[in-house]
Amino acid sequence: MIFIIIIGMSLVTMLPRIIPAFLVEKIIFKDWINKWLSAIPYAALGAMIFPGVLYVKENDPSVGIIGGLVAIILAFLGLNVMFVVVGAILTVLLITM
Amino acid sequence: MNEITEDLKKDSTRTYEMIKLGVQVSIPIALGYIPVALTFGILAKQAGMSILELTMMSAFVYAGASQFMGANMIIHSASAIEIIVATFVLNFRHFIMSLSFMNQVQTNIGTKGRVSLGLGLTDESFAVSALHIDKADNKKGYIFFMTVILTAYLTWVLGSFLGGVLGDIIPEHLSNSMGIALYALFIGLLVPSIKKDIKVIIIVILAMAVNYIASQYMSEGWAIVLGTLIGGLSGVVLFKEEK
Structure with a gap:
């Protein structure tokens, strides 16, 4: 039972982390999205604090x-x-x- | 011949420098992770998990808040599917963080490299890496980011294992006080950026406000995602073309 939980949890934490690694070469972002993404670290820090x-x-x-x-x-x-x-x-x- | 050895020498010096720098900037992460990881080990054991299971959870799930929630839900005998869905919600923010990071290192780090970095992305390793994003321009940038990620990862996994085996080894008062560590890390990363560009503070305050308001109406996981997205959106207007 616990092993199933661990496998499930690891899948749902892994996918959001690695999917963007593929996405960024498939999609060319518009300039404003690039700016949005470059502001994300500051926003994330704020929301985490x-x-x-x-x-x-x-x-x-x-x-x-x-x-x-x-x-x-x-x-x-x-x-x-x-x-x-x-x-x-x-x-x-x-x-x- | 001479030129090649000269190049190799330069390369290994650069590698060494990147590792050294990577370890330096991730020591605060390790400091923050140690008490949290130990506490997780203790709690998971109380929840009925074996040392192997709790260490595996740290190694394969590697998501602090979700692991605490998981252990708690196991105590309250929640179903596997409930736990997995709750984990997804709480960790969805990493999708946004990863997208931001991958987009910035895309030109310099290949797919395999990006995937390997993504696997170890956490709030803290993302924050430290993103605010040292200039290292991506370095030939050995990957080594720098990987050092940050591995230092954090190993601390977390080892810490939870030790928590499970040894129980409370840090005096309670000290480990409680260390609860401020990761917040101080975030503040310590943020303030220099604000000093450099005062506009950053608008993004930060907007993200905080949205997160705070949203957290009254939805789960913590979605509130952080919303705060990050809306706060970041203000960057579209605030930032000039340079980035």
Whole structure:
């Protein structure tokens, strides 16, 4: 039973990932679609950050908000992503002590 | 003769540099994946899966949120078809992300290469790869993207295995705090792009707003897809011809 679930899940996660690899050589996109696709990473990042970040700690959105704000500040100062991540972890560690 | 060895030397230096850079930029992904993967291993075991089954799920499904949902649904004895459909919905966003990524690397990476990269595409490996898309112009760009994807993949699979075998090895407070890691990674990737081009912030805020509003009316999976598509659509107006 679990094996069937694993096989089914792997098919439905694999196909959306690899079909575009074939699509992009079969179809020549119009210019506006190319622009749309090149904006997708930023939009995806936005959608993945919010509102998810509010649920970093259950029932206390302030933890995610403060952690996120620290990350924004550190990133704005030009710190390497690694330090942004570690800084945010330490912040959350401290404020949830 | 000399020229050939000189070329080979240059090539292997480039390969090494791409691997090094790939590992560097994917360390934050690994850091974020470790506590989540360990937790998955623990939860899956509680759901009645064997170590082999849960490691196989991580290796072949390789989709964090879907795996948690799957394990949860197994606990509540949902049918296989329900679990598979829910997984499809939650992971459909990867179609959009993959299409965006493949479109940008198409001229430099062949079909086989693109398929192999696509297999390992996740929210995080897509985000890191897409914001280092300039590496696609490099002769060894494929190596860079593959390094990012493999680092993330191996961390995930190994982490879930360890979670299943060892149980809780990270103190709970620390692993809870590490829940911010992947969000911080996304923020850390996004802010430099906004600094470079302030218009990016419009795309981001639009995507956030649409995702937030849509999530009140539909499942998380579709809401993220909608937020990404509509947010990205604003790029059509905002971006000039250059891309």
